[in-house]
Amino acid sequence: MLTKAVDFYAPEVLEDPYPLYARLRVETPVFFDPEWDLTFFARHRDVVGILKDRRFGRDVRHALGPDEVDREVYERIYPSRYPTWTRYIRDSFIDLEPPRHTRIRRLVQWAFTRRASESYRPRMETTAERAIRVAVERGHMEAVAEYATPIPLTMIAELLGIPPADQPQLLAWSHAIVRLFDREVTDEEGRAAERATIEFVEYVRELLAERRRRPGDDLVSAMIAAEHEGDVLSEDELVSTCILTLNAGHEATVHAITNGLLALARHPDAYRWLREDPEGRAASAADELLRFDAPLQMFERWVLEDLDWDGVALRRGTKVGLLFGSANHDEAVFGRPEELNLARNPNPYVSFGAGIHYCVGAPLAKVELEVAYRTFARYVTSFHAEPDPADRVKSLVFRGLRRLPLVFD
Numbered sequence: 001m002l003t004k005a006v007d008f009y010a011p012e013v014l015e016d017p018y019p020l021y022a023r024l025r026v027e028t029p030v031f032f033d034p035e036w037d038l039t040f041f042a043r044h045r046d047v048v049g050i051l052k053d054r055r056f057g058r059d060v061r062h063a064l065g066p067d068e069v070d071r072e073v074y075e076r077i078y079p080s081r082y083p084t085w086t087r088y089i090r091d092s093f094i095d096l097e098p099p100r101h102t103r104i105r106r107l108v109q110w111a112f113t114r115r116a117s118e119s120y121r122p123r124m125e126t127t128a129e130r131a132i133r134v135a136v137e138r139g140h141m142e143a144v145a146e147y148a149t150p151i152p153l154t155m156i157a158e159l160l161g162i163p164p165a166d167q168p169q170l171l172a173w174s175h176a177i178v179r180l181f182d183r184e185v186t187d188e189e190g191r192a193a194e195r196a197t198i199e200f201v202e203y204v205r206e207l208l209a210e211r212r213r214r215p216g217d218d219l220v221s222a223m224i225a226a227e228h229e230g231d232v233l234s235e236d237e238l239v240s241t242c243i244l245t246l247n248a249g250h251e252a253t254v255h256a257i258t259n260g261l262l263a264l265a266r267h268p269d270a271y272r273w274l275r276e277d278p279e280g281r282a283a284s285a286a287d288e289l290l291r292f293d294a295p296l297q298m299f300e301r302w303v304l305e306d307l308d309w310d311g312v313a314l315r316r317g318t319k320v321g322l323l324f325g326s327a328n329h330d331e332a333v334f335g336r337p338e339e340l341n342l343a344r345n346p347n348p349y350v351s352f353g354a355g356i357h358y359c360v361g362a363p364l365a366k367v368e369l370e371v372a373y374r375t376f377a378r379y380v381t382s383f384h385a386e387p388d389p390a391d392r393v394k395s396l397v398f399r400g401l402r403r404l405p406l407v408f409d
């Protein structure tokens, strides 16, 4: 297999990674990067194939002994220095494999159905409308803080039944916790992530006790009540699933809305098409915008057994990196992939993953995005964006901006 070092953090790649991905798909669709210690896959068929193949997993502990994994890597993923973080964040069901994953997912899944998700629509619409009206009056907005953040935040707070006054605190904990997923985390950030987890766990325990006393119309109450063939979620499973919902559901959606608005600003023809019928076209626009510039660009999997992947030998206990952003632009699957075509159909993008970990919040996220674009298009005739490249999030996993100033024409 080819060894290759790719500078994913080069300024021009952070700004626009798609030309690099296009080259990789042609020249080296599979390569090992020693810097990342990952075998990267750039093609749609490999990314989806690996996500669906049980010889790869998000967790490794059920399949490999601790001595079969590089100690340094193991310690980075399951840091013993931060036991609360490891117990509640690493042991949430996104990081489990069957049978533990299957059990928990089955119990929480029904709370995330399309019907349950639709019930949040009116509250999201109110939030979006309030934000856009103020901004249109003023003639400009900073879209991350004023639009992309409040819509998912309102939705998740509603979902978990959290009072508005507590929301900023939850967001601060969530930001501190996710820092430990980053390779470039400092010791100070690690300690802050552990502290944030301890406080968050305490908060969720109190929330659970309150909902047990007085069940409401929210996900926490629904998860407490969830039962399948006599099985229920344990207290620890409830706590970690609540925290996971907040972490998984928030940042990706903020980046999705931000990236979507930026793409619309840069493609006035597409925006005009959306504006002709926001009610009817926002859902398909939301799908295409998720494909065009996905908020989550790379996911990893452990190789759980020695295997041959289409002529490439993969060793048990190593990791692969799946380039979602590249898969979404694969010309073998999408006609004219670099074109933003809001009516694209079919649109088999991988932004929500595939296989057993396919985003359980996808129905909800789709309603949020649809509401965000539809409301925006109803109020804003035309607009342009003035992003500062320095505001790009420096990450191979998350793709987004810290700030996105928009000016309405």
Ligand code: HEM
Pocket: 051, 058, 093, 094, 095, 105, 156, 244, 245, 248, 249, 250, 252, 253, 256, 295, 296, 299, 300, 350, 351, 352, 353, 354, 356, 357, 358, 359, 360, 361, 362, 364, 365
């Ligand atoms: C545009 C927004 C979103 C994107 C792009 C997104 C993307 C993803 C992806 C790619 C995965 C699979 C990860 C993997 O295979 O390793 C995933 C899983 C998950 N997502 Fe989302 N997500 C979004 C919004 C949400 C929301 C709103 C929620 C909940 C409120 C949520 C909750 C989850 C959970 C709980 C999982 C784990 C599922 C499992 O392991 O079975 N996500 N998401």
